[in-house]
Amino acid sequence: MEMTGHIKNLLRLKNSADMVALETKLMDDDSMALTTTELEETRKRTYHEIGYRDGNRNSGSPQALSISLKAIYAKFQNEEKELVGKQVKIKEPYMNEQRNKETEVKALLVTKENKEEQIVRIDEQIRAVKDVIEKLKFEINDLPRDPKKYHIDAIRGASSKFWIGLIILFFISLYLFTFYISTSYSAFFKTFDPDSNILMNVLDPKAFEVAWRNGPLEGGFVTLIPFVFIGLGYLIHMFGEVKNFMSYVKMALLLLITFAFDAILAYQIEDKIYDLSKTMDSPPFDLSIAFTRIQFWGIIFAGFVVYIIWGLVFDFIMKEHKERDKIKHEQDLRNKNIKIHQERITELEKNKEVAIGELNFIKESIAKVLGRIAELQRIIDAVIIPTKEYVLYASEYMQGWITFINEKLFISRTETENLVGNCIDSYNTHCESVGAREDSQNAIYISAL
Structure with a gap:
């Protein structure tokens, strides 16, 4: 009976303050709790x-209804605002989302710091690689001046010695080509002229021209024979690169062959010279006679000794070239390392661009999440109006208003229908203005009060 008395008293309430106070009391009192x-x-x-009462006071006017509905909406807002527990329950999903977003922001901030540290590390790596490149460039320029500084077993200044030796070798080679072309032509093809002096018979300035004029066999022989001696000199150098007994034996044999070749040329020439001056009583020309002739030894030493000099100069140049190769090899090695480091810089810069792009995306994500947190905070700070509930109660108010029109206004049926239609239009306009729709089951309307 006591519970029934409370309900009857609630039915007689005319203002929102009394209703909210009683509703709160009923909800807080377990012994008198009403169901939802x-x-x-x-x-x-x-x-x-x-609604019935207000309709009576305003004779069912649609204009008055529009104003009254605004008051009813304000009344509903105040009631919802006073229901703290209900507001907390309605806002709970937004609070949970806000907490989740705050956790997400913390994770994003950690990721942002890590990404910034990664970019700093990449910058440090790029600077370190650039420093290495500058060091390598300095070493490339400094290597020829002081190879020992870089633990390279090469002689400083080898380049100048190399070029001086190369110039000397070039002129000695010209001499050997001239000498062997002339002596080989004189020894094997030329007929000596008794009226010419000995030197002109031995060293014919037109030997090359005359030999080719006489035919390709003579021309090819006198042209190619200097290369035989050059080849022998090259072989002697190559054998000298290997320091063992057999190499020395081979070098000795090559020198002996070269000496023998020069001796043959000298013998042939000296034989022709001897024939020009011999008499009926002169003995036949042989080695014993050749060994006593100054021209014989002069031809040998003019060829063989200069050939030995050529070989020594060639060997010296090759050694100098080897010294230059050591430095050049180290320079080439450093140039290759520079290219590798430059490729590394390119790779690091690409990684940096990717990291910067990821960092910008993280910053955008943080900004979006912070914006959502601020939006959620505005929702939490506002009064949340359950749309479906407001439509429910506003429609009850509207029914009361229309009930008065139908029951208490003594007007024609047509006037009644027009009046009700106008009131319904005012009601729909109001619901649209406050964002209340019957089909929005879970929608809410937010108003910052």
Whole structure:
């Protein structure tokens, strides 16, 4: 009976403050607690009664209805604002989302710091690689001046010695080509002229021209024979590169062959010279006679000794070239390392660009999440109006208003229908203006009060 008395008293309430106070009391008192359905029914009846009363006061005017609905919406807002527990429950999903977003921001900030540290590390790596490149460039320029500084077993200044030796070798080679072309032509093809002096018979300035004029066999022989001696000199150098007994034996044999070749040329020439001056009593020319002739030894030493000099100069140049090769090899090695480091810089710069792009994306994500957190905070700070509930109670108010029109206004049926239609239009306009729709089951309307 006591519970029934409370309900009857609730039906007679005319203002929102009394209703909210009683509703709170009923919800807080376990011994007098009403079910949610009973509270909704009681509240609906209250709004219906208020609508009926306001309709009576305003004779069902649509214009008055529009103003009254605004007051009803304000009343509903105040009621919802006073229901703290209900507001907390409605806002709970937004609070949970806000907490999740705050956790997400913390994770994003950690990721942002890590990405910034990664970019700093990449910059440091790029600077370190650039420093290495500058060091390598300095070493490339400094290597010829002081190879020992870089633990390279090469002689400083080898380049100048190399070029001086190369110039000397070039002129000695010209001498050997001239000498062997002339002596080989004189020894094997030329007929000596008794009226010419000995030197002109031995060293014919037109030997090359005359030999080719006489035919390709003579021309090819006198042209190619200097290369035989050059080849022998090259072989002697190559054998000298290997320091062992057999190499020395081979070098000795090559020198002996070269000496023998020069001796043959000298013998042939000296034989022709001897024939020009011999008499009937002169003995036949042989080695014993050749060994006593100064021209014989002069031809040998003019060829063989200069050939030995050529070989020594060639060997010296090759050694100098080897010294230059050591330095050049180290320079080439450093140039290759520079290219490798430059490729490394390119790779690091690409990684940096990717990291910067990821950092910008993280910053954008943080900004979006912070914006959502601020939006959620505005929702939490505002009064949340359950749309479906407001439509429910506003429609009850509207029914009360229309009930008065139908029951208490004594006007024609047509006038009644027009008046009700205008009131319904005012009601729909109001619901649209406050964002309340019957099909928005879970939608809410936010108003910052």
